[in-house]
Amino acid sequence: MRQQFLTLLALSLSVGWGLSACNQNSANLESNKLTLTGSSTVAPLASEIAKKFEAEHPGVRIDVQTGGSSRGLADATQGLADIGMISRALKDSETEQFQSYAIAQDGIGIILESSNPVQSLSNQQVVDIYQGKINNWQEVGGEDAPITVVNKAEGRSTLELFLKYFQLTNSQIQADVIIGDNQQGIKTVSGNQNAIGYVSIGAAERDISAGVPLKLLSVGGVEASTETLQDGSFPLSRPLTLVTKETPSGLTKEFIEFAQSENVHDLVEAQNFVPISPQKLVQVP
The missing domain is CATH 3.40.190.10 (Periplasmic binding protein-like II)
Incomplete structure (x- = not known):
């Protein structure tokens, strides 16, 4: 009886050590992944x-x-x-x-398709466009064409910061298109001369350098660029x-x-x- 007990104990310890070694190996494998x-x-x-x-x-x-x-x-x-x-x-x-x-x-910049003649917008004009109070580019010095308002989807930090800076709520925005990431926003605006959107300045600058037909507008009278982010003058940074x-x-x-x-x-x-x-x-x- 005693011998059987000792045999079972030995087997039990052996299995335990095996499982422990297995778990340790798994932990080591997992530690090499993020x-x-x-x-x-x-x-x-x-x-x-x-x-x-x-x-x-x-x-x-x-x-x-x-x-x-x-x-x-x-x-x-x-x-x-x-x-x-x-x-x-x-x-x-x-x-x-x-x-x-x-x-x-990084910063958040207002983007237009590069051939859109509008060169600048005041903060109030941006607010009025996104609320649907201004709905034609002619009202802000552009061509006689309806404005396509591109907004970010819920859950995006870019949306939260845009709303906070311009003192808007998402329910106030009259959007024609809802997009997710920066590349969707850039693709939508660069493919529509009458669209307006907002994306990461870094993402926009990279695509502009690559020849994408896009331009960044100033915000609060400050040029949207890496340089103004660097010197701290750009107001919509993060x-x-x-x-x-x-x-x-x-x-x-x-x-x-x-x-x-x-x-x-x-x-x-x-x-x-x-x-x-x-x-x-x-x-x-």
Whole structure:
């Protein structure tokens, strides 16, 4: 009887050690993977940073997915992503739920198709266009043509910041087209001489440089450009931010520190964003 007991105990310990080793191996495998989800503005930059990080850390795999800032926050909360990406700062109501780390500075610019003769709009004219009070370009110095108003979908940080700056609510906007990410907005406006929209300045500048028929209008009388973002004069700016549910550790911490380092400033600038100055960085503890 005693011998049977000892045999069963030995088998039990053996299975336990086997499962423990299995679990440890799984944990080690998982530690070499990171998933980032969220803002379509942050995603192209995060993807480039991820490629550089992977090149310096053989065996590490980083998956970057879009879906909007709201998805980034939701996935970080539910554990579906190691890191959420949002194209804004955290709201006061969110600061106790998340840790946030800015990796670049961007702005939101008003865009028109490049052949549209309108060169500038006042803030009030933008508000009136989006509320449907001005619905023909002739009323703001353009041609006699109806204005196609392009608005962002709910859950996009670009929408939230646009509404906040122009003191609008989404229910006030009379939109003809609802778009999701920056590329949808750029494609819609660049393909319609009578359209107006708003997107990331960095995204717009990249496409303009590539020959896309698009132009950025000034906001509040300040030119929308990387330069005015750099000197702090552009009024509609925002940080591009990585967020986590808990204080980052392990590979997550290592990646965020890399994304905030000078090693990636060339990637930030290549995306027409502005690196965060060291004095303004909130670093991982």
